[in-house]
Amino acid sequence: MDRLTDHDAHLNLVSKGDLWQIRSVIAEADRFLKDYGLSPEWIGDFNLVLAEAMTNIVRHGGLDPGSDISVSLSLRDGYLNCVLVDTGVSFDPTTLGHTQPEPDQLREGGYGWFIIRNLSKRLQYSHENGRNSLSFALPLEGFRDRLG
């Protein structure tokens, strides 16, 4: 597919730090991206990156019960940009996920950042005023060849 709606689009969502709640945020993001005209395969990749990033915040972020993760999606200039903000403990994923876990080691974890790095671009993290901000982008279909 190389024809998409070419307008900019934005969606802001909020989730509690809970594995069931992040499912509903991901489902809402899925509907938004489907309406925009993206394919199930493309949405599947984004769905996976978002799930890995949010699961990581829930599992390791030490969020206070009741505190939120905010999710901002923005489609423009050939990319979907996604920003996740939370108030949990700071963590820096800069060194994580650069090498692929060896399949023969039969590890039960440690694939998350590898998956995020493989399926997304422009991965950035910052911590300011008690807030973690993690952002990543996926090139939209039809722009992929041009923008790499």
Added chain:
Amino acid sequence: MQVTVARAQNALVISVLESRLDAAVAISFKDIIRDLSGTDAGPVILDLGQVEFLDSSGLGAIVGVMKMLGPDRPLEIAALTPNVRKLFRLTRMDTVFKIHDRKPQVETINAAE
């Protein structure tokens, strides 16, 4: 977490009746497979034909089940949907598991929850 259990010759076939095998259900998935897989030797075939989404937690749980079953009950995977197949390829877990294109023909079916 809903699954069905059936026999196909010497193999036990466990079908996962969930569209998502992710962090929210990974632990209950491991528990239910442990409870249902019994002790008979022979392959255990995990039918993922209904699963449209698998994340690293779900994948880790599948690896955990494989280790739990041990060498006498090799875990095999069947009927991968496109996004799930992609994750197996990306993590090269498709080199670890025997993967069947389709769910095998089964004899009897029991539902479990």
